[in-house]
Amino acid sequence: MRRALPPAPRHSLSTLLLLIGLAVLVAASFATLPLEWAALFSSDAVRSSGEFLAGFAPPEAALPFLQKTLAATLETLSMSALGTLLAVVGGIALAMPAAGRFGKLLRVPARGILNVLRSIPELVWASLLLVAAGLGPFAGTLALAAHTSGVLGRLFADVLENAEPNPERALRANGAAAGSAFLYSTLPQALPQMLSYTLYRWENNIRAAAVLGVVGAGGLGQMLKYHLSLFQMQQAATVILAMLVLVALVDAASFALRRALTR
Template sequence: MRHRSQPPKAPAWRASSIALLLGLSALVIVSFISLPLHWGALFTQEALRTSVEFLRGFAPPESAPSFLLKIAVGTVETLSMSTIGTLLAALLGIGLALPASGRFGNSARLTTRLLLNVLRSIPELVWAAILLIAAGLGPFAGTLALAAHTSGVLGRLFADAFENSSPLPEATLRINGVRPLAAFLYATLPQTASQMLSYTLYRWENNIRAAAILGVVGAGGLGQMLKYHLSLFQMQAAASVMLAMLLMVAAVDAVSFMLRRIMSK
């Protein structure tokens, strides 16, 4: 009679993993204790009544042809900001990822990674507020803000992808006399290209949402329209702008999902 093979034993918990889990649990508990969260006030009858009255002001959405044309222009502007900002960030991210992956020594690696940390730690809204002073109101400042923040994110992701790729193909080409740049383009870059493109598409999705918000500080697009109509309490017009944002984000998510599916085949 044949004996069934026993399943492998589960790996034992490390002390560092247990300590990390306990630390995160303590952080969650302290967060709940330190914040004055009044959950009961959220579900009172008065809160429900005022919320319903507020939402009624958005119906029906503005549907005048002239206003829909303005929304279409704002949608194109928002899409353009996110696309150009992501493209600039991808190009800058590749340039920063090379020294950040240790190709030019440890000093260049540490310095570049520090720069990437600074770029991505500053939110897009803060970048937009800073760049509005230099570039003025409009989509140009928003595009630069998206590019600055996203280059820090993509640069770090690209650098990690380069470090985790197999060094053997590039080393083989280098031993046979191929120049470093050519060896990188023919050996390392093809290994990481699909992963880098997936990272870029994901950040493009995020930048669509961010571009819609950057208009709140005067960076153009649908966000600027939304701020304008909300400040004037033109709720029906604001509802049309928010619907345009939802449709735009849903369409971009669908396109990005299809592109990632194509790349995975």
């Protein structure tokens, strides 16, 4: 005898209204934006794009320029790594009160600080910090740290709140101090996911560090802006290739580390 199929899940009115609202928003976006697809794929646009891209070939391969590009690549990598490390420290410091570890009184202001930090893009942070720290990678590193602290702090707080509370309660009931109970019960549960989030944000910061150089924060982005402003396309092509290689290597390393953590 065949079993009857279970009834289809019922959708609430609020879910239906939300989907309708999203559909209306998407349709209104297409209707209000001047999307000139014909001009984008016109023969003049294709020819101009081809001539522009042809100027990048062949990339500059002189040894002195490659050495300069390598130094800028290492500077970009250092900016992303140090900015992410500072963000981990700041994120954990704000995630603890944001997760209610120090009482409900500090939870709301800590969440507010995290919202402010991550709401301001890295480019805006860099523009503000360049005034105080001057041109160079220091301002870019601080900009990455400020924005990423807000992102990681929110993610860390959610991980800590979602951790199973019973092991920590059991340790506290048996006389363990609050800090020791947290370190031996809640933190081991949250640590793999926190490390995964950290590695993912490091990937993003590699790309962001390359872009921050456009506003004078050093690294590959600053080189790219300089050569493009002088229409030195072959040199710019070498810098772009260095960006692609750096991002690919960091993506591969981060993916391998995340897989090792989740096994």
